[in-house]
Amino acid sequence: MDCRDLPGRAKRYYQKNGLKKTLKRMVTKPEPPKQDIVGFWDFIVNREEIPFSKQDYESHRGEQTVINWIVPEFEKGSGGHTTIFRFVSALERRGIHNRIYVYRPVKLNDESLHQLLRDHFQLLDERVESFCGTDRVEYAHATVATSWITAYFVRNFQNTISKFYFIQDFEPYFYAHGSEYSFAENTYSFGFRGITAGDWLRDIAREQYGMKAMSFHFSYDRTIYYPKDKPDDRPRVFFYARPVTPRRDWELGVLALHELYRRIPELEVVFAGWDVSTFEIPFPHRNMGVVSMETLADLYSQSDLCLVISSTNLSLVPLEVMGCGRVAVCSGGAQSAWMVNEENAVMVDFEPLQIAEAMEYYLTHPREREEKRQKGLAFAAATSWEREADKVYEAILEGIEEDEKRIS
Incomplete structure (x- = not known):
């Protein structure tokens, strides 16, 4: 292959990345559109519920509080999952047991999920359970949606006392103003309690969608991010x-x-x-x-x-x-x-x-x-992350206590 035969942009890519990567890029087609509309988006209209079990509720009364976290599939470098796992671990340290379930996995299985968590999310408390898929979700005192897609599962999952929505961004804005925008926006009307990253999202949840919502603020890991001298004078x-x-x-x-x-x-x-x-x-x-x-x-x-x-x-x-x-x-x-x-x-x-x-x-x-x-x-x-974790911990326990009063 002679790079002189390539157009300008392709030539520069060839010179920078070599033959193997160039050929791979030439033959790799973009991901096809979601052609199977009904099959792909079935979870939007699926209203088959996992019912509330009074037997499960009675058998777990007085036991350690347990939370199910339903998360979208992820990979290394996911900042949103890092924040989720930070709070999950903080709750685990405060005496709440946590289970993580990956919703609609494509690339991950149980083994690769556990390896991914070990290799790239070491901040996750080792006592936290993790599962690939939601076919094994059990009764819990609270169940938490962590993205708009996972909210559709939590909507149908009734075997829990309280439902929360861990909101880190206004996800309708991720899309053009079309179907996916509406699919995402509709989840804010599912009746969950909101736990939002910052006051902007809290105010949107309360004022535009009538949610009960509280907010946490950010902090940072002081063992990683701390002042160091700049090595040179170059701007x-x-x-x-x-x-x-x-x-x-x-x-x-x-x-x-x-x-x-x-x-x-x-x-x-x-x-x-x-x-x-x-x-x-x-x-x-x-x-x-x-x-x-x-x-x-x-x-x-x-x-x-x-x-x-x-x-x-x-x-x-x-x-x-x-x-x-x-x-x-x-x-x-x-x-x-x-x-x-x-x-x-x-x-x-x-x-x-x-x-x-x-x-x-x-x-x-x-x-x-x-x-x-x-x-x-x-x-x-x-x-302080610990101060923010205390706020989330108290909000979850208060929500469970309030919602439990409605169980006859």
Whole structure:
């Protein structure tokens, strides 16, 4: 194969990745559309219930509280599952037993699930049970949906006292305003109790859908994210790059960074969160792909600013950045205001030139950057996962106690 015969973009891919990867990319077709509409979406209309068992209820009265967690399939690097497992483990330490069930698995089985948890989610308490599939779900005092898809299973699962919805983002926004948007939005009317990541989601759950909802806030792992000296003087910006996640505004970020590079030619950009090697990026950068939390902390520490854009609920990244003693540059809006503001971060609009201008200012004004850095670090230091876990623990027990009164 002669790369001279390839069109420009294909030639660059060949030169960067070699023959084997190029051929694989040429013959690999995109995933086919969901052609079997009725078969694929059957869970939306399936109303076959798993009934409440008074016998199960009576036999478990007075026993240790047990929670079923219904989670979507996942892989290493899943931040949403990391947060779920963090709270699951915190509840386990507080005397509640937890069981995790993967809903509608495609790639995982019991063995590979357990291996995945051992290798990449070591924070999960070893006493927590885990199962691939929901065919073995048993009676529990509470059952928790953790995504809109899993909410359809929990809707039909009646062998439980209370139902909760662990909401980390407004999932209808993941889709165009069509069927999937409606499928996701409908789940907020299933009558579950909401446990939301932040106040923006709590207010949506309460005000738009009439849910009983409480919120927890974020913290960070102080054994991983802590201040380190920057190794050199080169201006450097970290960008949380997720081109596969539209709500993280990949294109907007690249345009802003290109403009910043035009203004500061010695700039280096560090991408992490996804492999971006297939994109044409016309400025000096490092493509780190999906990395461990430890590597992520090192990358934060090597940077002056860390750009984190989100059109929906923000992630843990801004707080981790602050914990590392670096300055977070965050998009504004109600989805962010519950955690970041002009005191602890650099706030920007969803406009590339304005983002570039703000970053240029703080890269060229070290005193102002240091002031933001110190305030961000102080804000992060005042947060606590244990305090947030206490709030969730109390909300779950209160919900179970209240719902149990309705059982005759």
